[in-house]
Amino acid sequence: MASVAQGDASALRELCGRYERPLFGFLHRAAGGRDTDDLYQETWLRVVRAAPRFDPARRFSTWLFQIALNLARDLLRRQVAEPTDPAILDGTSAPGPAGAPPDDAVAAAHDARRLLDALPAAQREVVVLRVLEDLGEAETAAILDCPRGTVKSRLHHALARLAVLVRPETTP
Amino acid sequence: MSLTCDDLLLAVLRGDELDAQARAHRASCGRCAALAPAMPGVGRALAAGGEVAPPPDLAARVLSAASPLLADHARAARGAAVARAPIPRDALDGRRLAVALLPAVLLFPLLVVADLALLRALHGALGTLLPHGVTTYLVASYAALLAALVCVTFASIPLLVQRQGATVWKERHV
Numbered sequence: 001m002a003s004v005a006q007g008d009a010s011a012l013r014e015l016c017g018r019y020e021r022p023l024f025g026f027l028h029r030a031a032g033g034r035d036t037d038d039l040y041q042e043t044w045l046r047v048v049r050a051a052p053r054f055d056p057a058r059r060f061s062t063w064l065f066q067i068a069l070n071l072a073r074d075l076l077r078r079q080v081a082e083p084t085d086p087a088i089l090d091g092t093s094a095p096g097p098a099g100a101p102p103d104d105a106v107a108a109a110h111d112a113r114r115l116l117d118a119l120p121a122a123q124r125e126v127v128v129l130r131v132l133e134d135l136g137e138a139e140t141a142a143i144l145d146c147p148r149g150t151v152k153s154r155l156h157h158a159l160a161r162l163a164v165l166v167r168p169e170t171t172p
Numbered sequence: 173m174s175l176t177c178d179d180l181l182l183a184v185l186r187g188d189e190l191d192a193q194a195r196a197h198r199a200s201c202g203r204c205a206a207l208a209p210a211m212p213g214v215g216r217a218l219a220a221g222g223e224v225a226p227p228p229d230l231a232a233r234v235l236s237a238a239s240p241l242l243a244d245h246a247r248a249a250r251g252a253a254v255a256r257a258p259i260p261r262d263a264l265d266g267r268r269l270a271v272a273l274l275p276a277v278l279l280f281p282l283l284v285v286a287d288l289a290l291l292r293a294l295h296g297a298l299g300t301l302l303p304h305g306v307t308t309y310l311v312a313s314y315a316a317l318l319a320a321l322v323c324v325t326f327a328s329i330p331l332l333v334q335r336q337g338a339t340v341w342k343e344r345h346v
Contacts, residue, residue, distance in 0.1 A: 004245070005245055006246060006249040007244070007247070007248075009238075009242050012235065013235060016231050016234055016235070020230075020231060021223065021225075024225075024226040025223060025224050028224040029224075037227065037230060040230060040234070041230070041237055044234045045237060045238055045241065048238045048242060049241055051245065111217055111220060112217055112218050112220050115214075115217050116218070131215075132218060152176070155178050155182075156177070156178060159178070159181050159211070160207060162217075162218075163210035163211065163214060164210075165214075166213040166214045
């Protein structure tokens with residue numbers, strides 16, 4: 001980060017390479033697949049802009065995901081009034097070329113998104129960070145800027161809700 | 173370390189092998205016993221979203237968009253480094269000092285003659301009004317003041333030239 005603050009493009013390239021997949025995946029899930037490219041680019045621009053003020057005592061990945069999360073939240077707030085196709089929310093259809101049946105991967109991805117969308121935003125963020133990004137409880141709490149107890153309770157409620165939404169494999 | 177319900181449920185969700193402690197917890201905890209059977213399905217459903225691959229040109233687009241910001245940082249960093257660095261001696265141009273001093277040296281005799289004329293006139297004017305001793309004291313004091321001013325002015329010339337040289341050097345190197 002110190003090199004980025006000095007204007008070193010190769011340092012930025014290295015950072016982008018290291019975090020490209022996790023950051024892109026996180027933004028895709030956190031923003032429900034909306035404008036991921038733009039969010040990704042804007043995240044890095046904010047990182048570069050704020051690089052001279054970055055506190056090296058902080059963990060870079062926490063800071064990066066905090067910026068990304070704030071951008072995703074802003075986008076969702078802006079788009080909250082936009083109408084969504086009810087068929088997509090119901091899971092009765094998946095997007096694809098007109099008339100063409102959706103392939104399994106698209107349908108599965110759609111189901112995953114539908115599951116996440118069924119959770120309140122706060123619980124969805126915890127599931128994305130703890131379950132899908134596989135981050136620890138402490139780092140998740142730092143990114144969400146909330147106590148660890150809050151992360152625990154949100155995860156607890158989210159798992160209970162997801163368990164209801166997904167048919168159990170075996171009946172206890 | 174004690175195992176929490178969420179640790180257990182996450183482990184089941186990820187399909188991890190459960191150790192004896194986890195199995196015992198699952199058997200004794202009503203909540204885990206109720207939720208755990210659904211967790212593999214939750215894990216599979218969430219994982220079905222798969223890895224989302226970024227477009228191949230995204231990194232290049234980010235670097236291109238960030239390049240003006242990086243250039244600003246580089247300029248600022250160079251400026252800060254130059255401001256901290258000592259000015260090299262060769263940055264102080266001797267020719268510039270000579271050019272600055274030359275008119276001052278050429279004008280110096282003229283200045284001395286003018287000052288002496290002023291002091292003489294002052295002495296003559298005050299002598300008609302004041303006792304001789306007082307007049308001499310006042311004129312001598314004024315002469316000392318003029319001499320001090322001349323010394324300070326001429327001594328400041330090299331300092332001003334040095335300062336200007338340093339400013340020009342920094343402007344060239346930022």
